[in-house]
Amino acid sequence: MTDLSSPKALRRLIDESGHAFAVIEEAVGALRARIRDIDPHDPDVIEVLRAHLLAIGSPSDVMKYFSLELLERADPARAIATYVEVVELLARSPIHPERGYPVERAMIRLLADKKVTGALPALAVLAGREVYPLSRTAARAVAAIVGSTEKDAITDRLRRADLPEATRPDALSDGVSRALWPQKRTSAQSSQERRRKITRENAASMPPDASSACLRPESSKKRQARLRAILLGAGRDAARCGNCDLAGPTRIGHVVPVGRGGSDRPGNLVALCAACLRLLPRRRREGFDAGRRRAAKGEAPQMNLF
Numbered sequence: 678m679t680d681l682s683s684p685k686a687l688r689r690l691i692d693e694s695g696h697a698f699a700v701i702e703e704a705v706g707a708l709r710a711r712i713r714d715i716d717p718h719d720p721d722v723i724e725v726l727r728a729h730l731l732a733i734g735s736p737s738d739v740m741k742y743f744s745l746e747l748l749e750r751a752d753p754a755r756a757i758a759t760y761v762e763v764v765e766l767l768a769r770s771p772i773h774p775e776r777g778y779p780v781e782r783a784m785i786r787l788l789a790d791k792k793v794t795g796a797l798p799a800l801a802v803l804a805g806r807e808v809y810p811l812s813r814t815a816a817r818a819v820a821a822i823v824g825s826t827e828k829d830a831i832t833d834r835l836r837r838a839d840l841p842e843a844t845r846p847d848a849l850s851d852g853v854s855r856a857l858w859p860q861k862r863t864s865a866q867s868s869q870e871r872r873r874k875i876t877r878e879n880a881a882s883m884p885p886d887a888s889s890a891c892l893r894p895e896s897s898k899k900r901q902a903r904l905r906a907i908l909l910g911a912g913r914d915a916a917r918c919g920n921c922d923l924a925g926p927t928r929i930g931h932v933v934p935v936g937r938g939g940s941d942r943p944g945n946l947v948a949l950c951a952a953c954l955r956l957l958p959r960r961r962r963e964g965f966d967a968g969r970r971r972a973a974k975g976e977a978p979q980m981n982l983f
């Protein structure tokens with residue numbers, strides 16, 4: 678029987694599961710069932726709510742409004758910081774247009790209302806990915822924070838010294854302009870334009886190549902969280918080692934290293950236990966032919982990858 682008796686136990690459960698969507702949702706459901714008894718300011722409650730909001734692309738988004746409201750009431754500053762993290766995650770993750778991302782868009786609108794400048798670079802990257810309606814919401818948020826829809830004003834704002842995490846402001850503001858532009862002409866949109874948009878939407882489920890150049894480097898912890906979300910979003914198990922099948926803490930590794938052109942697509946990611954992770958560099962040197970062939974085809978690296 679799972680112990681759901683305290684927020685501390687719930688938080689531990691989430692950590693042990695490798696932030697599996699189902700476990701996070703079960704934990705939030707348990708909090709919700711005892712909403713009168715829990716202290717929303719309890720750091721463990723806050724971490725459970727944050728884990729829920731950071732599980733981008735989880736299948737049942739509706740429940741997230743509960744976490745969003747509770748976190749905002751308990752700790753508004755932490756809520757805003759979490760929304761910035763969510764936008765950064767989205768900017769660097771595969772986007773699935775069919776999901777719509779209603780809660781994430783609500784978070785983006787809140788960032789726009791509060792004019793959170795720290796979110797600008799990630800919002801601009803997201804706008805430039807041109808996956809609607811998420812990108813348009815991000816572009817509108819950039820315009821609201823900057824106070825202008827002028828490309829030059831946006832570039833200027835992104836270039837300011839107080840936003841050191843933004844590089845290539847021109848590329849970022851171009852993306853914002855492109856995302857803002859189609860809304861003016863939706864009625865006159867030609868079928869050719871619609872077709873182009875669909876092609877772009879297919880491309881959007883791939884991670885953006887430019888984001889790493891446009892955003893500040895990620896901490897290792899954030900990177901792990903993002904890669905884990907990508908793996909879970911593809912329906913893969915991150916709570917077991919993808920090589921030896923051991924259940925327990927895992928870290929997410931790349932089959933083909935990023936430095937050699939490996940991507941963050943699910944097919945190139947594998948959850949590994951500590952022992953198998955230590956083997957990774959040697960195995961890579963020896964050649965990862967089977968894994969690389971599978972990764973090249975966009976398939977999941979299989980068991981006994983080594």
Ligand SMILES: [Zn+2]
Nearest residue numbers: 918921950953
């Ligand atoms: Zn292992």
